[in-house]
Amino acid sequence: MSFTADSLAQSCGPVRFESIELRRVSIAMTEPFRISSGVVSTKDAILARVQEKSGAFGWGESSSMPGGFYSSETPDSCQAELAGKIAPAVCSREFANMAALERFLLDLNASRFSTVAIESAAWEMMARRRGVSLRDLLGVPDRRIASGLAVGLQDTVGALLQTLVKWNVWDYKRVKIKIKQGHDVALVTAVREMLPGFPLFVDANADYSIRHLDVFKELDRFGMLMFEQPFAGHDLEGLAELQRHVRTPVCIDESAESAAQVKRAIEMGACRIVNIKLQRVGGFLEALRIIEVCRQHGIPVWMGTMPELGIGSAHALALASHTQFAYPTDVEPSSRWYHDDLLTPAIELTSGCIKPPTAGYSVDPEKLERYTTWRETIG
């Protein structure tokens, strides 16, 4: 890339939304998603469709998980924030460029899980105004994107192995399994036996601390790609201490809230890999800054997912073919998590990779109506 994130943001403008349409959509999941406060079987997301006077429009998705599984935000809180605070504040206001829009959104003191819907929609609108793809606007090359299977916590080791078979793990470029205290070494041992040599890693979603160093020393024997977020997001010192004791690279996810935080983590030795999620960092601009910080420090990154529905997934894919992305993405085919989705064509896996269509994905209007459970238009 010959531009920095900030010069790109300054060159894209002006930005003015004549209308913002918000919708909540609800789609049944193919399998229950196990979370700390229970189990969810439907995916709810808040969608934003922004439009300018020229007719150019863009879609964005706010896709937090319910129940505080990953963050304190929920679909209810993001819906309330987008409808009550963010959309009324930005609609019909003129921003000189994308940088000014971002500054305004930051000053609202709203959650990034909410503002991402507006930020990403605005980038899509800018791309449409210029008649280019979002990927081209962001300066990202057109490459096939390797995809990895991610599997949540299961009741037993047998159930985990069955899930890997059910989703045909061999169709993917790697697999990641969730672990938590008391459910770790035995799981990895069983998966390793089933898949010797297959690229594998674990995601602990911050369930451990340095008190569990011995667990990670044991896990270090399995030659895994990484340990994703072993300790709490704020515990960079603990993560750095862990990294000093294990060969397996530590990857941050929940810790990687901003480019400044990622820089701090890298400089402390708290990570050797970074998982980037558009939802967590509030959109493309901060994600591009994180990519730059990682490139400067020689740290590889990869594209994570909540998982989002189609619009959020398409946005993740627009960035995921960036050359700094060195590991397969968590974005999976549309049919993996959801019985249906809003995109046409659906996201498909071919030889372990996703190749977004040249003309891009679009939103199916009939499906959009079918899955909408709430809507509100501002402007």
Ligand SMILES: [Mg+2]
């Ligand atoms: Mg994670």
